[in-house]
Amino acid sequence: MNAQAANWPDRLFNTFKRAGIRQVGYVPDAGHARLIDRCRADPKIRDVVLTTEEEGVALAAGAWLGGERSAILMQSSGLGNCINMLSLTRSCRFPLLMLITMRGEWEEFNPWQEPMGSIVEPVLKLCEAEIYRARKPDEVEGLAESAVQLAFGDERIAAVLLSQELIGKKVWTK
Amino acid sequence: MSQARLERRAAMATLLEGRSDDLLVVPGLGSTAWDLAATGDNDRNFYLWGAMGGAAMIGLGLALAQPQRRVAVITGDGELLMGMGSLATIGIQRPANLAVIVFDNGVYGETGMQPSHTQSGVNLLSVAGACGIDLCLDVHDAAGLADLAERLKTFTTTLFARVLIEASEPPRVLPLRDGVALKQRFRAALGAN
Numbered sequence: 001m002n003a004q005a006a007n008w009p010d011r012l013f014n015t016f017k018r019a020g021i022r023q024v025g026y027v028p029d030a031g032h033a034r035l036i037d038r039c040r041a042d043p044k045i046r047d048v049v050l051t052t053e054e055e056g057v058a059l060a061a062g063a064w065l066g067g068e069r070s071a072i073l074m075q076s077s078g079l080g081n082c083i084n085m086l087s088l089t090r091s092c093r094f095p096l097l098m099l100i101t102m103r104g105e106w107e108e109f110n111p112w113q114e115p116m117g118s119i120v121e122p123v124l125k126l127c128e129a130e131i132y133r134a135r136k137p138d139e140v141e142g143l144a145e146s147a148v149q150l151a152f153g154d155e156r157i158a159a160v161l162l163s164q165e166l167i168g169k170k171v172w173t174k
Numbered sequence: 175m176s177q178a179r180l181e182r183r184a185a186m187a188t189l190l191e192g193r194s195d196d197l198l199v200v201p202g203l204g205s206t207a208w209d210l211a212a213t214g215d216n217d218r219n220f221y222l223w224g225a226m227g228g229a230a231m232i233g234l235g236l237a238l239a240q241p242q243r244r245v246a247v248i249t250g251d252g253e254l255l256m257g258m259g260s261l262a263t264i265g266i267q268r269p270a271n272l273a274v275i276v277f278d279n280g281v282y283g284e285t286g287m288q289p290s291h292t293q294s295g296v297n298l299l300s301v302a303g304a305c306g307i308d309l310c311l312d313v314h315d316a317a318g319l320a321d322l323a324e325r326l327k328t329f330t331t332t333l334f335a336r337v338l339i340e341a342s343e344p345p346r347v348l349p350l351r352d353g354v355a356l357k358q359r360f361r362a363a364l365g366a367n
Contacts, residue, residue, distance in 0.1 A: 023238055046238050048267060051259030058228035058260075062200075062235025065220060065357065067366030070235065088225035088232075092353030 008140040008166065009034035012099065015141055016045070016071060019148040021097075023048060023063045023070035025056030031101030031167040032073045053078035057085040061094045069152055071097040076104060076117040079124070079159075086127050086157065095151040098129075098159040099144070106164040120161065129157035135165060178314050179340045182277055186248070187213050189275070189323045194244075197326065198236060198364075202229040202249030204284040206277055210248065211349035217363035220356060221349040227256030230274050234264050237272035240364065244271045246326060251278040251292045258301060264332065265305030273326060273333040274302070279341045287341060302334035314338040 012035050016024070024039045025048045026032060039047045050056050056072035063070040074082075079100060089096045103110075104117025124131050130150050132143040140162065147158035186209040190199070195218065201210040203222040210219055220236075222229060233247035254261075254276050264274065280293035292298060303310045309331050313322050322335050350356055361367045 023235060046267075048234070048238075048263065051262050054227070055231045055257070055260050055263055058225060058231035058257075059235040061225075061228075062232035062237075063239045064235075065232070065360050065364075065366070066198075066236040066239025067361065067364060068235075068239035085225060085228055088222075088228060088353075091224065092357045094357065 006137065008137045010038065011141040012144055013038040015144045015148060017042075019152070020069050021071050022046060022068040023059065024073065025050050025059045025070065026073035027051075027053055027056075027078055029073065029075045029078075029101055030170065031075060031162060032099070035073065035099075053081040054085040057082050057089060057096065060096050061088055061092065064094050069095070069097075071099060073099045075101045076120045077113065079120055080116045083123065083127070089157055090128060093155045095155045096157045097147060097151040098157065099162065100159055101162045101167055102164045104164075107169045108164065109170060124157075124159050127157060129159045132158065132160045133163065134160060135163045137166060140166070177338060179279070179338045180314065180316075180319060182209050182279070182339045182342060183212055183344050185277065185319055185337055185339055186210060188319050189246075189248070189326060191323065192327075194327065196243045198240065198243055198245045200229050200233045200236065200245065200247045202226070202247075202253035204250060204253070205343075206249050206253070207349060208344075208346045209277070212344075212347040215349060217359045219349070220360050221351070223351050223353070226253055227260075229253055230257055230260040230264060233272055233274065234260070234267060234269065237269040238267070241269070241271055243364075244273065244326070244329065246273045246275060248275045248277065250283070251276055251280065251290050251298060252282045254298060255291055255296070261302050261305040261307070261334075265302075265307050268306070268308075268332040270330050270332065273329060273335070274307075275322070275335045275337060277339050278336050279339045281341045283341065283343055287343075299334070299336040302336075307332050307334045309333045311335040
């Protein structure tokens with residue numbers, strides 16, 4: 001992967017800036033590490049580290065009530081923690097921009113990641129979310145831009161799925 | 175444990191008496207939403223009919239987005255227990271304009287008065303303090319309630335209050351339950367649309 005291809009987290013950050021994202025909620029995640037660092041370093045973005053991903057769903061609702069755009073970052077297992085709180089999003093038609101790094105689908109060493117990873121897409125569909133699946137680095141930014149438009153323009157759930165090939169293998173032994 | 179307890183409807187009315195347009199209120203689902211509705215409807219109330227465990231985090235997102243206004247989350251012990259991690263999240267963000275107030279009656283009133291953890295010794299006031307919220311108030315009488323009501327108009331640091339209330343079940347006062355309408359009128363009242 002060349003340097004241009006590897007900088008997709010920076011391009012996601014640029015998308016956040018163009019979209020006017022002011023709050024970013026996240027549970028720390030290796031795949032989102034670079035994007036989290038960029039958000040933490042930006043004085044105009046409030047980074048909110050969460051104890052569980054569903055907090056981020058509620059945070060995003062509050063942000064929108066107050067007139068701010070937000071995004072939440074998580075890995076695929078975190079989506080499972082959000083399900084009931086997404087009722088808030090759907091009942092009130094809140095915009096929700098979710099960026100989800102995928103586990104359990106490619107070169108996965110840890111079989112415990114597979115059960116949730118394998119049902120991310122069907123679960124999102126049941127929740128009436130629009131899914132934007134990025135498999136290659138150069139797809140990420142364009143898909144994220146589309147997700148921003150749908151989330152905040154239509155006040156809907158837009159989920160950008162960042163495939164495990166993008167993130168790379170987790171190193172288990174050093 | 176025999177400690178004085180306050181009546182919930184009167185407590186809510188006292189807290190919101192003379193309420194400013196710059197106070198935004200998020201109740202939890204269930205009893206605190208009915209208590210809030212009983213004080214009179216207001217576009218700056220965002221009633222919850224679900225999202226159990228989410229009230230404090232909605233308050234956090236709102237407080238961060240509206241730093242020039244004050245936000246009061248007024249929820250029940252059962253609701254807050256479900257989102258207890260959010261006290262940790264709020265404890266490190268500490269927005270100066272956020273108050274989280276728990277009406278603690280030690281029971282799940284909406285489901286038949288089953289005991290909650292707080293009845294058996296879980297202390298939400300201690301939890302909030304341990305999470306780094308500097309101003310934590312223990313309210314169990316009229317003087318404490320009056321003090322909290324006054325602070326709600328003037329506080330300039332993240333505030334947590336536990337209000338001990340009786341396990342009573344006053345008649346329900348049901349607010350608007352169309353979530354989209356609640357969201358739109360709230361945003362319109364803030365000029366956010």
